[in-house]
Amino acid sequence: MFAPRPLALSILGRCPWRCCRRKHSAAAVPLSVREALVAKVDEGAKDVKIQGWVRSVRSQKEVLFLHVNDGSSLESLQIVAEPGLKNSAVSFGSSVEVCGVLVKSPGKKQSAELKAKEIRVIGDCDSQDFPFKIKERHPPEYVRQHPHLRCRTNTFASLLRVRSAATLAIQQFFQSNGYVHIHTPIITSNDCEGAGELFQVEAANRDQKGDGGFFGVPAFLTVSGQLHLEIMSGGFQKAFTFGPTFRAENSQGRRHLAEFYMVEAEISFTESLEDIMQVMENLFKDTTAAILSKCPEDMNFFFKYVSTGQQGSLEKMIKNNFIVMSYTEALEILTRATTSFQHKTEWGCDLQKEHEKYLVKHCGNIPVFVTDYPYDLKPFYARDNEDGPQRTVAAVDLLVPGIGELFGGSLREERLHFLQSRLDRLGLSDTYQWYLDLRRFGSVPHGGFGMGFERYLQCVVGVDNIKDTIPFPRFPYSCLL
Template sequence: MKTTIKNIGQHVGQEVLIEGWLWNKRSSGKIQFLQLRDGTGFIQGVVVKAEVPEQVFETCNQLTQESSIRVKGIVRADDRAPSGFELTVTDVELVHLANEYPITPKEHGVDFLLDHRHLWIRSPRQRAILKIRAEIIKAIRTYLDGNGFVQVDPPILTPSSCEGTTNLFHTKYFDEDAYLTQSGQLYMEAAAMALGRVYSFGPTFRAEKSKTRRHLIEFWMIEPEMAYCTHEENMAIQEGLVQHIVRHILESCKLELKAIGRDPKPLENVIAGPFPRITYDDAVKLLQEKGHDFPWGEDFGAPHETEIVQHFERPVFVEKFPAKIKAFYMQPDPDRPEVVLGADLLAPEGYGEIIGGSQRIHDLELLKQRFDEHDFGDAYNWYLDLRKYGSVPHAGFGIGLERTIAWICGLDHVRETIPFPRLLNRLYP
């Protein structure tokens, strides 16, 4: 019976067929231990010389790392095995004998591993991270789809950017200039006026010459927008989304979290209660009390975010930032116009901002004023139209997929969160 390693527990005591690859092997003379993988998981196959035809045992002797094989065997429960099961091998068919594999159990440098990323993703750790990535994506879609959101796909090629073109990738669009998008938000605002609650889910690009552990050149963003939504309601949706993601991963990825050595306790704290909220003012005071020379009106860097969030065991909202350091479209606080009705959600354990959101300006005259202040020209006149024809209070946010994965997995760098990372000075493979 053909099955997968993931479903092997359904066939205890039965002979099954696994189609996969040899991850590693070891031998103790008359017994060979094959570490098998098939994309759904890893399992050990035990080959006893006295219990298989001589040709089968000889085939196992010849196997090289990453050779593709079909393996038949009896499924046995084994508490010592990571998956809880082992395979008593009865037959092995060689599909392809692999060349000498460049990635071995020894330590390799990061550049070497990234040069061989197309092979590195086969390793247990990288496979687990990519599986968690897929489950996080599933959880995000499930939550948004289940709460009345409609997916809308904004353009990747745009004529300009209301946030400036300094960090955008330029290309030619026939006889016009065009740029790869760094956000679909403005288009999502238009879609929200048609569909109520919407979200985009796609790649974004930043030509930012940064080498920090939090930055990628190409990354994925989820950007929900909601008509008739306030700043408070916006934060409630964000909190619900993050808690849903974490709950789903804790339930569905136990083996993967174990494979990457992720302690689940900090993640369990995330779903234990509501997220704390502090104002930008209070965050500045906290930093100053901790010895940081941090003036009011500056934006937080990674060390400041780490300092702020280490006082909490779950993500924390920092809200009401100074208007001058935030995007032009954020709604001013009516009680204090120098700050905006917006918030950043900072992840614990030093991972910093994973979500940025705000209530958007819905007043036409105020938005025109912001356009004049930033000298936007005519490229986004259509955005002004949204305030001319049925404008309503509305809000939204953006969540960075790779930063969220890095936090949930407890990774040191976002380069492991995406199958083929695009970094400063790295476009291969």
């Protein structure tokens, strides 16, 4: 076994491990770029150490200027090198370690800068072949072709910081409201949505003699964690999951991915669709407010360079109550519209993206809840409203500006005879016997919802294509890395 790595350096100031021959600045305090930018520089000179990647290089007669970023901040830290360090072999894109003293910057664009005493190039970069050029704004389509390097760009780095903050805000929302986090499986034997857009899972080198496959039954990548979350709602009043889901949908559209993340929640002991809608609205508003508070620089970057006018739109969505209308009322609005739609606007037809965007615009670009969809449009688990000839279910979609559907939810059918009858008609009773058992053994009225995380990010930052909201987008004919 290896001996544990010593925590302290040797008294000679060198790393005691033979694999490391360089001197360490034992007195230098390691700081992130963000910490350096907000550090107080009036409390005496202190040696600090910065590590990161060079965003720009400017050499003058007596001094060398670098801008270094480590991903912790949109703004880079300016490095001012002493004359003796002017010829340091530093190029755009290279990784460096800089030791020096933080001082007040005479420039207006930054409050502090680092007066370098030592610059060490950790990794050289061939700036001629590096796909991103200094001071150039590359189109998203070009940047997307280099998924292994695009985190070096300002736009995508900002997106990833916003994504991280949104992830934390969502977790905090549920935890502070008493939800239990459940890790639902990625590999499953059921199709929650019933749409059949599944990726089948099988071992690549399995023994071909058996006909049951690796798991003994057909297995798929999950399209939703909802049904497993419903199992958990039999023992917990509030539960949520947040994980990857998959759809084998052959779409090159701007709001579809083959792999994406879903935020899903389930609430027991509720018979009110309004309760579910209130949680959806609160989640959207609280998470968005947290992002605006925690990531002001990154969000302002998007407002200025990517999505002009988005700031006002978000503030409007946070301040106003979301609008509620039934599917029937939505159809009446669409029928009266002077706009010519490509798809039908007849009762019983599903709402298409063009309809969803029109309804939001019609309501002043305030998010819209559409409730009580036709019985045949929603999956088997949606609760029957028992409301006459135009039969509907207690289901709801939340439509938001620029995106259309963001959330989908419903009350679940907890009445055994209703559920049994519907599954019998669909020929699914044997497949979902376990789901029927949930209704036989202490079921309660319950409901829940799901939100596409990448669509949410699209809505918040205002990017045009959902492929630019996830580190490694997966879509038809594209699985880079």
